[in-house]
Amino acid sequence: MNPSPLSRRDIFKLVAAASAAGALAPVGAEPPKPLTRHFKNTLSDPDYAHPSIPWDKPLDATELATLAVLVDLILPADETSPAASAIGVHEFLNEWVGAPYPENRADYETIRGGVAWINTHAWKHHGKAFKEIAPEEQTAILDSICDPAKALPELSHGARFFQKLRMLTLGGYYTHPATWKSLGYIGNTPINGPYPGVPDEIIKLLGLEGLEGL
Structure with a gap:
């Protein structure tokens, strides 16, 4: 994905802190063993010049091909924003789950295990991998796991996976500049002429009518 004004480390911490979903392991199971990582250089804040x-x-x-299909089902292209895979959200997920922080390592287990689960489920019911079945079949699978409170007990692992995937997809997508327009964020846009002041609808929303000149 293209560099963002936000630090990757900041994004990692913000999204991880917002996560309330558990990993795929059943309650009471032993936690997964930490991943082995071999770093070529010391971790530090990113250097955007290099x-x-x-x-x-x-x-x-x-796995990335499956995730590309999944993130596009969560966030397809519309009139203001690109599809999630078009801006590399699946690649963002690969970067995220490789990060050497406890929350990210737990997400690695959830995402990799979930991709395996959804492909196994697709093979069981349709005889093909998830990315190869028809779009309506893909959507039907996601409909069955999109709400953990309503998912059948045998789909509980898939539901926890999809809950985590959806949260991470949203985080990766809306921290990319290509999607800011759909949020109504214009950033540091120059204004031609005098400052026009706070829009009337905002003043009305805040209940500050009549106080503009104070």
Whole structure:
């Protein structure tokens, strides 16, 4: 993905802090063993003049292809924003789950295990991998796991995976400049002429009518 004004480390911490979903492991199970990482250089804040990621990206091409389909089902293209895969959200996920922080390592287990689960589920019901079945079949699978409170007990692992995937996808997507327009964020846009003041609808929303000149 293209560099963002936000630090990758800041994004990691913000999204990880917002996560309330658990990993795929059943309650009471032993936690997964920490991943082994071999770093070529010391972790530090990113150098945008020479961008690089100082950790491995652990997901393979097949897993990334499945994630590309999944993120596009979560956030397809519309009139104001690109599809999630078009701006590399699946690659962002690969970068995220390789990061050497406890929350990210837990997400690695959830995402990799979830991709395996959804492909197994697709093979069981349709005889093909998830990315190869028809769009309506893909959507039907996601509909069955999109709400953990309503998912059948045998789909509980898939539901926890999709809950985590959806949260991470949203985080990766809306921290990319290509999607800011859909949020109504215009950034540092120059204004031609005098400052026009706070819009009337904002003043009305805040209940500050009649106080503009104070």
